[in-house]
Amino acid sequence: MTYDFDSLVERRGSGCVKWDLCPPDVIPMWVADMDFPTAPCIVEALRKRVEHGVFGYTVVPDSYYDAVISWFSRRRGWTIQRDWILYTTAVVPALSVCIKAFTEPGDKVVFITPAYNCFFSSVRNAGCVASESPVIYSRDGGVLTVSIDWEDLERRCADPSARVLLLCNPHNPVGRIWTPEELVRLGELARRYGLVVLSDEIHCELEMPGQRFTPFAAVSPENLACSVTMNSPSKSFNTASLQIANIICSRADWRERIDRVINIYEVCDVGPFGIVGLQAAYNEGEEWLSQLNAYIWENYCLLRSMFAAELPSCPVTSLQATYLAWVDVSALGRGSQEIVDSLIACEHVRPGPGILYGDDRFLRINLACPRSLCEEGLKRIVAGLKRFL
Numbered sequence: 412m413t414y415d416f417d418s419l420v421e422r423r424g425s426g427c428v429k430w431d432l433c434p435p436d437v438i439p440m441w442v443a444d445m446d447f448p449t450a451p452c453i454v455e456a457l458r459k460r461v462e463h464g465v466f467g468y469t470v471v472p473d474s475y476y477d478a479v480i481s482w483f484s485r486r487r488g489w490t491i492q493r494d495w496i497l498y499t500t501a502v503v504p505a506l507s508v509c510i511k512a513f514t515e516p517g518d519k520v521v522f523i524t525p526a527y528n529c530f531f532s533s534v535r536n537a538g539c540v541a542s543e544s545p546v547i548y549s550r551d552g553g554v555l556t557v558s559i560d561w562e563d564l565e566r567r568c569a570d571p572s573a574r575v576l577l578l579c580n581p582h583n584p585v586g587r588i589w590t591p592e593e594l595v596r597l598g599e600l601a602r603r604y605g606l607v608v609l610s611d612e613i614h615c616e617l618e619m620p621g622q623r624f625t626p627f628a629a630v631s632p633e634n635l636a637c638s639v640t641m642n643s644p645s646k647s648f649n650t651a652s653l654q655i656a657n658i659i660c661s662r663a664d665w666r667e668r669i670d671r672v673i674n675i676y677e678v679c680d681v682g683p684f685g686i687v688g689l690q691a692a693y694n695e696g697e698e699w700l701s702q703l704n705a706y707i708w709e710n711y712c713l714l715r716s717m718f719a720a721e722l723p724s725c726p727v728t729s730l731q732a733t734y735l736a737w738v739d740v741s742a743l744g745r746g747s748q749e750i751v752d753s754l755i756a757c758e759h760v761r762p763g764p765g766i767l768y769g770d771d772r773f774l775r776i777n778l779a780c781p782r783s784l785c786e787e788g789l790k791r792i793v794a795g796l797k798r799f800l
């Protein structure tokens with residue numbers, strides 16, 4: 412079966428953050444969700460559940476755990492035991508819960524920047540201090556590749572007030588999949604200085620062709636023992652509003668701490684749609700996902716060729732995963748928010764400003780939309796950026 416990613420679905424008026432928070436003529440390429448309907452197997456499973464018609468309190472069935480375990484075993488060769496899995500409402504609550512569980516106010520949380528904006532807010536909300544380790548960019552023609560500044564990262568991990576190393580794998584917004592070698596090294600670093608690794612792997616299924624994601628905890632028993640993984644099918648299957656995520660941790664004593672915070676913050680109850688949607692995604696969604704990834708890759712290739720042809724002074728970060736392109740617009744000599752404001756006002760297109768992710772030199776462009784819309788949005792962005800040259 413070939414799935415349709417080309418058709419435009421009207422999202423305006425559906426209570427949609429991405430579209431309904433933009434003026435009516437603006438193409439939104441900012442918040443990280445997709446304009447594609449989710450996989451038909453998920454829609455079908457939800458339809459059946461809706462038709463049942465009773466939506467009282469819900470228990471998470473064995474088949475839910477089986478779906479999670481089978482998915483990671485089939486796709487990553489990672490054996491997860493059932494009692495390692497704690498479910499919760501979404502990945503950001505999972506992240507905040509885990510930071511709370513392993514820190515005291517004033518402690519430092521180390522992470523690689525730029526970073527997903529909620530990393531900054533979750534750390535702040537826990538009363539902790541962000542210790543930001545900026546990546547290193549290398550430019551080759553119109554393409555940027557990203558690497559970890561190991562010296563800087565080690566200095567930050569060695570700080571006696573550092574408690575947690577918060578990873579994003581694959582990384583939003585730079586689109587890197589950390590290699591098994593890098594994951595081994597990150598694990599060694601964390602253990603050397605007694606840090607708990609919290610690994611946010613929500614983007615892990617959005618692998619671009621030829622790329623392979625490895626979970627941090629699957630690399631070695633040592634990495635498993637010093638880490639907590641947070642995951643959800645929500646990013647890859649575009650089901651963020653179904654509100655379901657998993658925290659996976661092999662250590663019973665750590666799970667107890669996490670479970671306590673989950674209960675303190677009352678994020679322990681999930682709904683039937685999240686449960687049903689996750690099982691449909693993990694049991695039947697593989698083929699849809701692989702076609703989705705191929706489609707996103709073509710959108711990214713379009714962006715690359717447009718920037719190479721029209722804006723060679725703005726290099727594009729190489730994309731290994733996710734549908735978020737990270738583009739260096741520092742040559743324009745303006746702040747990223749000013750650029751975005753001008754793109755909204757003059758070109759009617761809205762990418763994300765890099766400042767939101769901790770780097771004012773960049774724009775983040777969401778490519779997860781039908782090709783025709785993507786092409787039009789990119790044309791508008793290119794035209795708007797060229798005005799600043």
Ligand SMILES: Cc1ncc(COP(=O)(O)O)c(C=O)c1O
Nearest residue numbers: 443501502503527583611613651
């Ligand atoms: C790295 C990362 N973690 C978490 C989230 C949000 O997860 P959730 O909607 O499950 O809270 C996002 C959304 O873009 C993300 O990029």
